[in-house]
Amino acid sequence: xxxxxWFHQLGSPPHAYRIAGRFAPxxxxxxxxxxxxxxxxxxxxxxxxxxxxxxxxxxYVHAPxxxxxxxxxxxxxxxxxxxxxxxxxxxxxxAAALAPVGASFAFVCLATGSLWGRPMWGTWxxxxxxxTSQLILLFLYLGYMALRSxxxxxxxxxxxxxxxxxxxxVNVPIIHYSVYWWNxxxxxxxxxxxxxxxxxxxxxxxxxxxxLGFTLxxxxxxxxxxxxxxxxxxxxxxxxxxxxxxxxx
Amino acid sequence: MNQWASFGExxxxxxxxxxxxxxxxxAIGTLxxxxxxxxxxxxxxxxxxxxxxxxxxxxxx
Amino acid sequence: MKAGDGAVPTGMLAAxxxxxxxxxxxxxxxxxxxxxxxxxFLIVTTLFPLSLSPQLSQLRDISPGIxxxxxxxxxxxxxxxLFRADMEDGTLEQWVISGQPLAVQVLARILxxxxxxxxxxxxxxxxxxxxxxxxxxxxGTTMLVLGLGTLCLSGLGAAGAxxxxxxxxxxxxxxxxxxxxxxxxxxxxxxxVDLAILGEPTRGPVLLLSALTILTLSLTPWAAASAxxxxxx
Numbered sequence: 001x002x003x004x005x006w007f008h009q010l011g012s013p014p015h016a017y018r019i020a021g022r023f024a025p026x027x028x029x030x031x032x033x034x035x036x037x038x039x040x041x042x043x044x045x046x047x048x049x050x051x052x053x054x055x056x057x058x059x060y061v062h063a064p065x066x067x068x069x070x071x072x073x074x075x076x077x078x079x080x081x082x083x084x085x086x087x088x089x090x091x092x093x094x095a096a097a098l099a100p101v102g103a104s105f106a107f108v109c110l111a112t113g114s115l116w117g118r119p120m121w122g123t124w125x126x127x128x129x130x131x132t133s134q135l136i137l138l139f140l141y142l143g144y145m146a147l148r149s150x151x152x153x154x155x156x157x158x159x160x161x162x163x164x165x166x167x168x169x170v171n172v173p174i175i176h177y178s179v180y181w182w183n184x185x186x187x188x189x190x191x192x193x194x195x196x197x198x199x200x201x202x203x204x205x206x207x208x209x210x211x212l213g214f215t216l217x218x219x220x221x222x223x224x225x226x227x228x229x230x231x232x233x234x235x236x237x238x239x240x241x242x243x244x245x246x247x248x249x
Numbered sequence: 250m251n252q253w254a255s256f257g258e259x260x261x262x263x264x265x266x267x268x269x270x271x272x273x274x275x276a277i278g279t280l281x282x283x284x285x286x287x288x289x290x291x292x293x294x295x296x297x298x299x300x301x302x303x304x305x306x307x308x309x310x
Numbered sequence: 311m312k313a314g315d316g317a318v319p320t321g322m323l324a325a326x327x328x329x330x331x332x333x334x335x336x337x338x339x340x341x342x343x344x345x346x347x348x349x350x351f352l353i354v355t356t357l358f359p360l361s362l363s364p365q366l367s368q369l370r371d372i373s374p375g376i377x378x379x380x381x382x383x384x385x386x387x388x389x390x391x392l393f394r395a396d397m398e399d400g401t402l403e404q405w406v407i408s409g410q411p412l413a414v415q416v417l418a419r420i421l422x423x424x425x426x427x428x429x430x431x432x433x434x435x436x437x438x439x440x441x442x443x444x445x446x447x448x449x450g451t452t453m454l455v456l457g458l459g460t461l462c463l464s465g466l467g468a469a470g471a472x473x474x475x476x477x478x479x480x481x482x483x484x485x486x487x488x489x490x491x492x493x494x495x496x497x498x499x500x501x502x503v504d505l506a507i508l509g510e511p512t513r514g515p516v517l518l519l520s521a522l523t524i525l526t527l528s529l530t531p532w533a534a535a536s537a538x539x540x541x542x543x
Binding site for chain 1: 473476479486489491494518525529530536537540
């Protein structure tokens with residue numbers, strides 16, 4: 001039962017504000033460390049791939065961005081669900097906080113995928129299964145953010161974008177499956193060869209560290225934007241006065 | 250650092266420099282942009298909240 | 311689920327049937343408006359030969375795409391105003407306080423919309439298909455999958471229309487929301503037509519599309535009902 005008190009405590013804005021504030025520096029510095037180490041390990045230390053030579057190093061930014069864009073959307077949808085069902089405003093704030101960083105990751109995935117594709121396939125764009133489903137995911141993010149800003153009333157914006165996020169997250173596996181199916185029909189296997197899991201350790205470890213680094217970065221952004229959302233939503237609450245005038249940042 | 254004969258060779262990335270460096274740069278740039286925008290958002294929200302509290306006065310405790 | 315005092319309690323299905331009947335009758339009172347999506351379908355599908363090539367052999371190869379993109383865009387036309395009129399005159403509020411399950415009412419509206427906008431597209435499909443050199447043997451499959459696809463679109467569109475109710479630039483936003491979600495429908499539907507043209511068995515994608523339709527019709531009325539409630543608060 002103690003877990004549920006923790007959950008409900010998180011729903012209280014002052015509590016969430018403080019916790020986010022306390023954890024954010026850890027996430028931020030952790031992210032920086034991981035990304036620096038991961039990039040060093042991937043760009044400097046790791047040996048070149050025997051097929052793709054040094055071009056494969058793009059994976060160190062492309063793969064984490066791909067994974068994070070997907071997990072961010074899922075987190076957004078979970079937060080939206082919690083906000084709708086338990087009527088926790090914090091959850092809606094968290095969903096709003098996650099959207100921009102998730103969309104950014106989707107964009108990075110597409111752009112780096114294109115740059116990776118040029119030397120590998122010879123074209124700047126290829127209707128590869130992964131890139132195509134990332135593109136559709138970016139559209140889903142943009143639609144979510146557009147719906148949010150289209151409603152002037154905050155509560156309506158929160159709740160309708162929450163419904164959209166839930167409908168979207170159910171569609172994500174369907175979209176992935178249908179795009180992979182479509183792609184496999186019309187082309188041979190165009191999977192980028194460098195991301196087969198049997199990578200040697202000097203290649204794999206920096207990649208995993210990059211995944212961790214991007215994840216920590218996402219959590220840092222979530223904490224920071226969530227605090228901003230709380231400040232905007234709780235404008236006249238008394239706890240704000242004590243919190244802010246007490247010299248907290 | 251043992252596999253690169255020189256700094257120049259590392260920069261050249263086996264001939265793929267035109268693809269690797271923009272990718273890494275774009276990724277880092279996006280992360281930095283996200284960081285800057287998130288901090289700016291927080292700072293503005295903080296300003297607005299403080300201003301609002303100043304207007305309301307310290308009377309309604 | 312209670313009705314007002316003194317009123318005769320209405321069953322869920324009877325209420326849904328009443329909504330369906332009302333929507334269809336209202337639509338038939340304006341036959342001009344009813345046929346706009348079909349005319350749009352015909353015009354859009356004409357754009358492709360004009361911009362690409364009059365060669366029938368080439369057109370036949372891309373006809374699944376032309377048919378489906380045309381049907382998608384035509385379906386989007388009638389969707390924005392799906393709830394607006396009822397929102398403005400208070401009928402939507404009556405739905406919510408009536409005690410009838412809102413999702414069932416919305417499903418009735420989705421079916422009515424499909425009957426009035428989607429079915430005419432299905433009926434027009436052989437005509438458009440023939441103009442794109444689709445062999446007559448493929449007409450059956452084409453009509454079937456277009457029927458399923460437009461049904462899904464009515465569902466998705468209802469959810470989108472409810473979400474964008476009362477917001478700015480609703481029609482563009484609606485397309486932005488609905489089209490990415492409609493892409494799997496497009497993929498399976500176009501593939502079915504393609505296989506039918508080649509004379510190959512179409513069971514796989516047709517069954518997948520049917521499964522998608524069932525999923526869509528179970529999920530979207532709930533989503534649209536939630537969205538209607540949200541916009542009425």
